[in-house]
Amino acid sequence: MKIADLFIIFLPVLSLFVALAVLFRAWRYRPGHVVTSFLWLMVAIAWWLLSAIIENMSTNVSFSIFWMKMCYLGITTLPVIWFVFTLQYSDRGKRLTRPGMVLLFVLPAVTLIMVWTNDINHMIWKSIVVDTSFYPSVKTVTYNAWFWVHAIYSYILLLAGTINLSGLFFRTSGIYRKQTGILLLASFTPLVANLLFITGIGPSFSIDPTPMAFVVTGVAILWGLSRTQLLHMMPVAYETIFRSMADGVIIIDKQDLVVETNPAAQRILKLNKTEMIGKTLKQVIPGYEYSLELKTDMNVTELTISLEQDRMERFYNLYMSSIVTGQRSSGHIVLLHDDTERRKAENEFREKAVLETELNERKKMEVALADEVTRRRILVDQSRDGIVILDQDGHVYEANQRFADMLGYSLEEVSQLHVFDWEFLYPREQVIEMLRTVDEKGDHFETQHRRKDGTVFNVEISTNGAMFAGHKLIFCVCRDITERKKAEEKLKQAMADLEQSSACLAATNKEMESFSYSVSHDLRSPLRSIDGFSQALLEDYQDKLDEHGKEYLNRLRSASQKMGELIDGLLKLSRLTRSEMHQEIVDLSALAEEIITRFQETQPKRHTKFIIGNGLTARGDPQLLRVLLENLLGNAWKFTMKIPQAEIEFDKLNNGNGKTFFVKDNGAGFDMAYADKLFSAFQRLHDTTDFPGTGIGLATVQRIINRHGGSIRAEGVVDKGATFYFTLE
Amino acid sequence: MVGRDETILLVEDNPDDIELTMRAFRKNNIANNVVVAHDGVEALDYLFGRGAYADRNIKDTPRLILLDLKLPKLDGLQVLERLRADEYTKLIPVVILTSSKEEQDLISGYKSGANSYVRKPVDFNKFVEAVHHIGLYWLLINEPPPDI
Numbered sequence: 001m002k003i004a005d006l007f008i009i010f011l012p013v014l015s016l017f018v019a020l021a022v023l024f025r026a027w028r029y030r031p032g033h034v035v036t037s038f039l040w041l042m043v044a045i046a047w048w049l050l051s052a053i054i055e056n057m058s059t060n061v062s063f064s065i066f067w068m069k070m071c072y073l074g075i076t077t078l079p080v081i082w083f084v085f086t087l088q089y090s091d092r093g094k095r096l097t098r099p100g101m102v103l104l105f106v107l108p109a110v111t112l113i114m115v116w117t118n119d120i121n122h123m124i125w126k127s128i129v130v131d132t133s134f135y136p137s138v139k140t141v142t143y144n145a146w147f148w149v150h151a152i153y154s155y156i157l158l159l160a161g162t163i164n165l166s167g168l169f170f171r172t173s174g175i176y177r178k179q180t181g182i183l184l185l186a187s188f189t190p191l192v193a194n195l196l197f198i199t200g201i202g203p204s205f206s207i208d209p210t211p212m213a214f215v216v217t218g219v220a221i222l223w224g225l226s227r228t229q230l231l232h233m234m235p236v237a238y239e240t241i242f243r244s245m246a247d248g249v250i251i252i253d254k255q256d257l258v259v260e261t262n263p264a265a266q267r268i269l270k271l272n273k274t275e276m277i278g279k280t281l282k283q284v285i286p287g288y289e290y291s292l293e294l295k296t297d298m299n300v301t302e303l304t305i306s307l308e309q310d311r312m313e314r315f316y317n318l319y320m321s322s323i324v325t326g327q328r329s330s331g332h333i334v335l336l337h338d339d340t341e342r343r344k345a346e347n348e349f350r351e352k353a354v355l356e357t358e359l360n361e362r363k364k365m366e367v368a369l370a371d372e373v374t375r376r377r378i379l380v381d382q383s384r385d386g387i388v389i390l391d392q393d394g395h396v397y398e399a400n401q402r403f404a405d406m407l408g409y410s411l412e413e414v415s416q417l418h419v420f421d422w423e424f425l426y427p428r429e430q431v432i433e434m435l436r437t438v439d440e441k442g443d444h445f446e447t448q449h450r451r452k453d454g455t456v457f458n459v460e461i462s463t464n465g466a467m468f469a470g471h472k473l474i475f476c477v478c479r480d481i482t483e484r485k486k487a488e489e490k491l492k493q494a495m496a497d498l499e500q501s502s503a504c505l506a507a508t509n510k511e512m513e514s515f516s517y518s519v520s521h522d523l524r525s526p527l528r529s530i531d532g533f534s535q536a537l538l539e540d541y542q543d544k545l546d547e548h549g550k551e552y553l554n555r556l557r558s559a560s561q562k563m564g565e566l567i568d569g570l571l572k573l574s575r576l577t578r579s580e581m582h583q584e585i586v587d588l589s590a591l592a593e594e595i596i597t598r599f600q601e602t603q604p605k606r607h608t609k610f611i612i613g614n615g616l617t618a619r620g621d622p623q624l625l626r627v628l629l630e631n632l633l634g635n636a637w638k639f640t641m642k643i644p645q646a647e648i649e650f651d652k653l654n655n656g657n658g659k660t661f662f663v664k665d666n667g668a669g670f671d672m673a674y675a676d677k678l679f680s681a682f683q684r685l686h687d688t689t690d691f692p693g694t695g696i697g698l699a700t701v702q703r704i705i706n707r708h709g710g711s712i713r714a715e716g717v718v719d720k721g722a723t724f725y726f727t728l729e
Numbered sequence: 730m731v732g733r734d735e736t737i738l739l740v741e742d743n744p745d746d747i748e749l750t751m752r753a754f755r756k757n758n759i760a761n762n763v764v765v766a767h768d769g770v771e772a773l774d775y776l777f778g779r780g781a782y783a784d785r786n787i788k789d790t791p792r793l794i795l796l797d798l799k800l801p802k803l804d805g806l807q808v809l810e811r812l813r814a815d816e817y818t819k820l821i822p823v824v825i826l827t828s829s830k831e832e833q834d835l836i837s838g839y840k841s842g843a844n845s846y847v848r849k850p851v852d853f854n855k856f857v858e859a860v861h862h863i864g865l866y867w868l869l870i871n872e873p874p875p876d877i
Contacts, residue, residue, distance in 0.1 A: 525828055561852050
């Protein structure tokens with residue numbers, strides 16, 4: 001086998017595998033019209049190749065011819081598919097309607113019928129001579145008329161496809177143009193190959209190279225597909241979007257120079273395309289200050305710029321994204337997105353939200369205010385004082401029910417009144433003056449009001465004035481003080497009475513004082529004379545007096561001395577009630593000890609047991625309390641003088657309120673039947689000869705206790721002892 | 730007991746009291762010349778050499794004055810105040826001899842310049858005793874102020 005022969009077999013097989021691989025690789029890009037037609041294109045190519053390989057390998061003549069005819073299934077359909085593919089690729093696929101598509105396949109269908117009925121009509125081949133002595137077999141065919149119809153139709157379709165691509169090439173720019181260029185170049189390959197094969201120009205082929213050339217095209221398309229996402233990107237669609245999109249797009253190259261802009265960008269920046277191409281971003285976007293160097297690793301850069309548009313300020317968000325091909329950045333896409341509306345909406349929303357919040361707040365406040373008003377209303381309505389609000393002329397502005405009730409009017413009637421209708425005491429000019437001058441500091445006075453029925457009553461007015469919307473209102477709280485006035489009158493009367501009686505008392509005291517003075521002075525002088533001259537008689541005339549006479553004179557003397565003592569006792573008693581009291585805490589235990597010591601000094605031979613409680617104190621006048629204890633302990637001392645085991649106790653009772661003191665002795669005691677006479681002046685339960693005394697002591701005790709607001713009582717049994725219980729508060 | 734030339738002025742309106750006081754003096758052997766003034770005016774006349782005592786040498790002051798408080802015309806306190814205001818009489822020892830034991834009388838007595846205050850007891854024996862002590866103290870123990 002010659003090397004050329006190997007090549008003839010090997011090359012189509014290789015091509016078939018490549019085609020199948022392309023088919024397999026392109027499968028992943030489904031779905032999509034472009035991809036679908038590309039897949040069909042590859043199917044047609046693969047079929048053509050497969051059929052051709054079988055045809056050439058075959059040694060049987062009829063079998064070879066059969067597969068030659070089978071080839072036409074791919075040969076006839078391929079140009080149509082190619083044309084459809086280019087239409088779709090250049091985004092003109094939508095021009096192709098379903099009937100149009102069917103129409104395109106009419107001619108290939110007729111051709112196929114002609115191929116399979118060639119034995120009858122010989123419209124494709126005039127003659128087919130197969131020489132199987134060679135391997136692969138050599139076919140010598142002579143084409144008839146329909147073949148050329150088919151060929152021309154196919155070429156027209158292939159050329160139309162190429163024209164589609166060229167048109168796209170000129171319409172697009174940048175990376176799209178590059179892709180289209182590759183595709184265009186690839187599409188020429190099968191055209192040239194086929195032309196060479198059919199015309200026999202160039203090196204002679206023993207097999208048709210067209211399908212193999214198509215494989216090259218397929219590989220190129222697939223390369224574009226995977227390399228630049230040729231099919232997926234749908235350059236024309238993107239172009240359309242690019243042109244029609246509302247966002248401004250500027251594409252800049254590695255040198256930061258503008259290479260492409262869309263109409264939106266031109267409109268936004270108010271520059272036409274030629275004014276922008278080749279400029280830097282700083283030159284085309286006012287206020288753009290950023291260096292792109294710094295942005296290269298960033299996928300997106302954003303800043304907001306403000307531009308005037310139709311005499312309105314508009315805001316644009318600027319996004320920037322690097323175009324990365326391979327590992328390198330080949331430029332940037334700058335997107336200008338109009339953010340004005342969103343901002344406006346956002347502001348409106350924010351304003352609305354603020355407004356809503358304010359509205360809610362106001363509603364809340366209104367509710368609170370309404371509550372407050374209700375509370376105040378209740379307060380005003382429930383007030384025990386009459387409340388009336390006057391305008392600056394004195395007309396009633398508002399009044400509460402209590403005020404109306406006070407004046408005997410209905411609430412409606414009151415609202416028609418003027419201050420003159422009820423003010424009784426103050427003259428009109430003065431009332432007007434008061435209305436004029438009263439301010440927020442307020443005023444307070446008493447006056448009289450006239451009721452509807454003409455009766456007059458006393459009121460106390462608290463008033464103040466305040467301005468409301470330029471008008472002065474005067475607030476008056478009126479209290480009916482009739483009862484208070486009455487009480488005040490009564491009190492005044494009582495005070496006057498008291499004053500009078502205290503004046504009487506003072507006079508009485510004064511009288512009492514001068515009385516006791518004269519008692520002390522004048523009553524004693526005669527007594528002294530009686531006593532003195534009795535003594536003189538006894539001394540000077542003792543020889544002329546018998547025993548009886550002397551006895552009588554002695555009686556005269558002792559009676560007068562006794563009377564002197566009584567006078568002294570009376571004076572002491574009256575002094576107790578007159579003297580001023582000085583209240584303080586008095587240590588009664590210490591006081592009692594002191595008194596007892598003095599008693600014992602006067603009669604050192606007496607043996608009396610004293611039991612004095614510890615820490616006894618009381619609040620009172622120290623002088624009077626001394627006299628009190630002197631009398632009580634003195635009594636106990638006196639009435640126990642005949643008892644061998646005398647015992648005197650002074651302490652406080654544990655039970656009760658803890659304020660009861662007692663003085664207890666085991667002396668003469670007394671008969672409880674006469675207990676009521678104990679505390680009266682000059683009343684004595686014992687004979688003077690048994691126990692000397694004036695009968696003033698317990699009366700004095702009683703008076704001291706009375707003056708301290710306390711009480712005293714006594715318990716006693718004759719010859720067993722007596723106990724005096726007393727309190728001081 | 731003491732030199733006879735030294736006078737005691739007794740100012741007392743009650744004749745009983747005068748008699749009893751003189752008796753008490755006697756019982757205590759007080760032999761001084763006792764001049765009795767029966768009221769306040771008479772007492773001052775004596776001391777200042779006026780009226781009935783116009784020819785008396787006022788520099789010859791009494792050794793002691795026994796003064797009752799309750800007196801006709803001028804009372805004891807007024808007499809005391811006057812004599813304390815006078816140059817010649819202001820240093821004479823004055824013993825108030827009275828029935829009153831009223832606190833008020835005691836205070837005003839001392840305030841007005843009394844040197845002593847003695848209450849006349851009802852019991853005559855006690856009165857004699859009191860006079861004894863007065864005489865002992867004021868006429869013997871006490872050093873009189875020097876003559877002016």
